[in-house]
Amino acid sequence: MSQAEEKVVPVQSPVKPAVMAVAVLGFIALAVYLVYLWGFCRFYVPAGHMAVVTAKSGKAPAPGTILVERGEKGIWREVLPEGRHFLDPVQYDVKIVPAVSIPLGKVGIVTAKVGKELAPGEIIAPDRESKGVWRDVLGPGVYRLNPEGYSVEVADAINIPAGYAGVVTSQSGRPAAPGEFARPGERGVLSDILQPGLYYLNRYAYQVNVIEIGMNQVTMAAGSNESMVSTRSRLSNATDALAELESNTLNFQKKLRRERAERMNAAPAVTVSDGNRKSAVGAFPLPKAAAPLPAEAQIFGISRAVEFPSRDGFKVALDMTVEFELMPENLAKIYLLYGDLPQVVEKIILPQVLSVSRLKGSSYRAQDFIMGEGRETFQYDLSQVLGETLAGRSIIVHNAIIRNVDIPINILSPIRAVSLAKEQNLTNESLQGTAKKLAELNIETELIEQRRREVVQETEKLVARIAAERDQAVAQLKAETELTVAELKLKKSELLAKIAQLKGETEVKTRYLVDNETARGELLKAEALGGAAKLSELKLVDSLNPEVETRIIYAGPGTLWTDLKAGALPLSAAPEK
The missing domain is CATH 3.30.479.30 (Band 7 domain)
Incomplete structure (x- = not known):
């Protein structure tokens, strides 16, 4: 290795351990967050319930606001449905309450605590953005309305029974013109009525008066405490739930009539007859459950004739x-x-x-x-x-x-006396007529008995004559039958004689024909052999010995014995024709 060469030593970078440390800390933080989220933030809303959420932090809402939107501090307008949800308990309070359930035959009347203010004196909200009672009701089902901003009253639906009709009166809006039906947005009686059936109406927005239709009666009787108006019997309903609604509707109508009578300082106008028991309309308050309604008449009235x-x-x-x-x-x-x-x-x-x-x-x-x-x-x-x-x-x-x-009795007595005298006279005349008719009846009875005896005698005479004619007819039929039998036997004998005669003649003719043909055959045989002698000789030979074989060979003229030795009989030639 040269001096110019340098030795390379690897140097470890300080960035890589830092990244790993950050990743580990991030993983730990994520795990801690997930554990906190799952263990402390998780909550479950069961079926048929809802969760009302209150935010502890966020943007401050407008003054007087009851329900807020997400991101604002306060009670959320939105409620959470059933299921699993995650909210930080430090920032939110959660209250789980039952959802609003409207059963069949009931309605939900909603009163909004939030929204625009109503005009003075109004309680029905024009829309769902205003405070007050909603005009439309909630039908049967499950609803999730925030109870902090909306209250729901569950009330009976209106069921108009058969034999009744409902007159609807709108209770909100400007008053309708006097003597005119209320139009949309007006307060007063509506022109359309409710036929028998089930209706989901808001009793705060509409009043329904159930009135009897069809045949009714008003009776004025002297000396009675009341006169009566009888309505036709109410048809029974096979469904208990509908029967309860009908009962509640009718009892509510009776309550309205009682209150109207009390306002007019009059006695209650209606009583109901149930068998031997009668009770005033005041005994029928608006029930919580169905009260049995009688099927008899309703009674209204005055007490004078x-x-x-x-x-x-x-x-x-x-x-x-x-x-x-x-x-x-x-x-x-x-x-x-x-x-x-x-x-x-x-x-x-x-x-x-x-x-x-x-x-x-x-x-x-x-x-x-x-x-x-x-x-x-x-x-x-x-x-x-x-x-x-x-x-x-x-x-x-x-x-x-x-x-x-x-x-008055002073005029009733003479008229009654005259009427009684006339009736007595008519009775006497009727008795005389009855006696006369009785005598005529006796005469007719005797005539009938006499006629009956005559009919009996005529019947016996007719029976005897019919019996004699029957016996004569039977004897005559018997004689005619015997004669017919004899004639048939005679004809049978004649037929048997003819049959025997024809049979004998047939046998004779048959025998004659057979013998004749046999003779002709012998004659022809003799002619064929050359004469009767030849035929006799042949028969003689046939009678000698059945085992002897006879051969007839024509050999010209000769003697019998010579021909026998030769084994053949001489036969003459047949003449030429």
């Missing part, structure tokens, strides 16, 4: 029942003009009944109300005039029925 002077100056008092009907299409207009059903009865129907009854009744005599024809005529005239009068008020009258008539 229809009184008027008759044409002849006597005072007449009538108990009367008027059947009327409110049609659904006219219900909102009737409620707007007159009020609920008790007010309709009190303001419209009863005054018209009294007025028309006095007007028409004063043209009849007192005795006309006792006799059936006069009462029926008055009842018909009353129904017609009352129907025409109330038709202009959109109320349909079907019938006016007189149930009882009370007239």
Whole structure:
């Protein structure tokens, strides 16, 4: 190695250990942060709950602010849903509360504590950015509204039963014009009614009056504490939940009617009949649970009969029942003009009944109300005039029925005596007629018995004649049958004789033909052999010995024996034809 060469010694850099130290410290810090985050910042919101977060630090909100946004100090407007979340407990407080759950058949009425201020006297918020009660309600479901800024009241939905309709009154906005339906944004009665069914409405924004439709009755009876308006029976509901809602809706309507009656310094106008028990409407406060509703009539009323002077100056008092009907299409207009059903009865129907009854009744005599024809005529005239009068008020009258008539005793006694005398006379005439009819009946009974005996005799005679004719017919049929059998036997004998004759003749002819043909065959055989002698000789040879073989060979003329020695018989040649 030369002197010019220098020895290189590696020098360790001080930067690398510092980087490693920083990395280790960073890893330790990250591990500590993760342990702190997982062990101290982690919280879990279970299902059906929500977390309300309060920030302990951040930008100061505007004065009077209840709920703040993220980054501001105070209660967050936003709530955290169920699940796992991470927030530093040093900077945030977390309160876990149940979420708002609205069950089926209920509504949630939301009151906002935050937002723009309302106009003086208003409680319904025009939108969801203002304070006050939201017009729209929350339907069945689960909702997460911050309880620090919103309160939710769970109330019953409105279920209109069958046989009823709901008239809706808006309770917010500027007043509607007198006698006119409320338009959007106005306060008053709405033109659209609610048909039977379930409705989710805000009872602070809308009042629903459930009114009976269909056939109703108003009864005025003397000596009674009350007259009645009978509504048709309510149909039972198969669903317990809907039955409870119907019950609550109807009981709330009764509560409104009771309060209205109390405000008018009148007795409660409604009682409910349930079998043998009757109770006033005041016994039906708005229930928390369903109360059993009777299916019988509801009762409204006054406690006086229809009184008027008759044409002849006597005072007449009538108990009367008027059947009327409110049609659904006219219900909102009737409620707007007159009020609920008790007010309709009190303001419209009863005054018209009294007025028309006095007007028409004063043209009849007192005795006309006792006799059936006069009462029926008055009842018909009353129904017609009352129907025409109330038709202009959109109320349909079907019938006016007189149930009882009370007239002075000084006129009732003579009329009753005359009526009894007439009835007694009619009874005597009826008895005489009955005796006459009885005598006629006895005569007819004897005639019937005589006729019965005649019929019996005629029947026996007819039976004997039919039996004789039957026996004669049977004997004649038997003789004819025997004759027919004899004729058939004769014809059978004749047929058998003919068969025997034909059989004998056939056998003779057959034998003759066979013998004739046999003879002809022998003749032909003899001719073939040269004569009868040859044939005889042949038969002789055949009869000698069956084992002897006979051969006939034609060899010209010769003797039998010579021919036998030769083994053949001489046969003459057949003549040529």
